[in-house]
Amino acid sequence: MKSNDIIFGIHPVLEAIESGKQIDKLYFQRxxxxxxxxxxxKAALNKGIIFQFVPxxxxxxLTKGQHQGVVALICEIDYVNLETLIPTVFEQGNAPFxxxxxxxxxxxxxxxxxxxxxxxxxxxxxxxxxGAAQISSDAMKASAGALNMLPVCKxxxxxxSIKYLKDSGLKIVSVTEKGNKPYYEADLLGPLVLIxxxxxxxxxxxxxxxxxxxxxxxxxGKLDSLNVSVAAGIVxxxxxxxxxxxx
Numbered sequence: 001m002k003s004n005d006i007i008f009g010i011h012p013v014l015e016a017i018e019s020g021k022q023i024d025k026l027y028f029q030r031x032x033x034x035x036x037x038x039x040x041x042k043a044a045l046n047k048g049i050i051f052q053f054v055p056x057x058x059x060x061x062l063t064k065g066q067h068q069g070v071v072a073l074i075c076e077i078d079y080v081n082l083e084t085l086i087p088t089v090f091e092q093g094n095a096p097f098x099x100x101x102x103x104x105x106x107x108x109x110x111x112x113x114x115x116x117x118x119x120x121x122x123x124x125x126x127x128x129x130x131g132a133a134q135i136s137s138d139a140m141k142a143s144a145g146a147l148n149m150l151p152v153c154k155x156x157x158x159x160x161s162i163k164y165l166k167d168s169g170l171k172i173v174s175v176t177e178k179g180n181k182p183y184y185e186a187d188l189l190g191p192l193v194l195i196x197x198x199x200x201x202x203x204x205x206x207x208x209x210x211x212x213x214x215x216x217x218x219x220x221g222k223l224d225s226l227n228v229s230v231a232a233g234i235v236x237x238x239x240x241x242x243x244x245x246x247x
Contacts, residue, residue, distance in 0.1 A: 005074055005136045008059075008067040010036035016072055017043045024075035024134050026051035029059055032069040040070055050129045050156060075135050080124065080151040082161060086168050089123050095191045096170055097122045097239060100158065102207060103131040103198035104228060110135075111142020112229035113196065114150050120236035121243070124151035128158050131198075162210050165193050172211045174203045175235050177225050179216030186215045188239045189246055196232045 007016050017023060017040070026044055028037060030053045044051050059067050089096040099117050104110050110133035114125055132154075133139055140147050155161040166172055170191040175183065195211065197203035202225075208214055217226060217234055226234075 005076075005134070006063055006071060007074060008063045008065055008071045010034075010040055010068045010070060013070050013072045014040050014043055016074070017047055017049065022075035022078055023047075023049050023072050024136075025073040027054045027059060027062070027071045027073075028052070029056050029067075029069035030054060032056075034069070037069050052130070073134050073136070076137060076140050077135055077147055077152060079154045082124075082126065082153040082155060083164065085124055085151055085153060086165070086170075090191075094123070095189075096168075097191075097243075098124050098126055098165065098170065098193045099232065099236065100126045100162070100193060100195040100207075101132065102158065102195055102203055103128060103201070104196065105131065105133050106199060107133045107136060107139040108142045109133070109199065109227065109229040111139045111144075111147070113232045114139075114143040114152075115146040116229070116233040116236055118146040118150045120233075120240045122150070122236065124153055126153045126155055126158070126161060126193075129154055129156045158204075159206060159210070162193070162195075162207060166210070166212075171213070172207075173213045173215060174208050174211040175215055175217070175231060176202045176208070177216055177219070178202070178208075179214040181213065181215050182218050183215045183235050183238055186213055188235075188242050192239065194232070194235060194239070196228055199228055 007013050026049055059071050062071050086096055099122050170193050172193050174195040195203050195207055
């Protein structure tokens with residue numbers, strides 16, 4: 001992470017929030033209180049910025065400077081409202097194709113997924129407010145610039161977002177080694193959401209239950225799973241193949 005992705009200290013963070021900078025993550029030191037920190041928390045709440053209380057050690061790892069109990073990680077992009085994006089895609093006469101990155105924390109994996117999503121014709125990426133890779137300069141580099149062009153929706157509650165997408169007519173398809181159908185046998189036409197899971201745990205169980213279909217990538221050899229960005233690429237280009245063939 002580069003230093004220009006980070007703002008620390010009460011007054012710099014407060015100014016960043018009030019000026020409308022996109023805050024990707026906001027951390028407060030646990031059990032640290034001051035009037036200044038209260039002002040920062042109040043400003044964050046007013047702007048709808050989600051924050052976490054963490055040990056001092058985490059803040060000390062993020063910066064060597066005098067953080068005064070607060071560190072903000074700045075986002076390199078402007079997030080898009082999901083409930084604006086989906087109707088817009090429909091109004092353009094297209095079937096929305098969205099990808100949910102469920103707790104994918106590696107910036108290189110996330111950047112690679114975004115790059116492939118753009119190339120495969122996806123309309124946007126959805127990430128959770130907590131437990132996702134920071135959209136930093138490293139993520140931008142890994143995406144080869146795709147994050148400047150691909151809409152990203154940051155959602156406080158992915159479960160509610162999935163329900164909204166289902167209610168909007170999108171088919172929810174989770175990709176996991178636990179799937180019961182090979183990806184190339186699934187119908188991936190029409191309005192669609194692909195859910196790709198965390199590097200270590202895969203797709204959350206509660207999202208699997210909400211899925212209309214759970215698919216897998218057949219494997220041979222001694223390993224039973226692929227890198228998440230590779231798996232995402234395989235399935236996203238199957239979506240593109242099916243859509244191209246159906247034209």
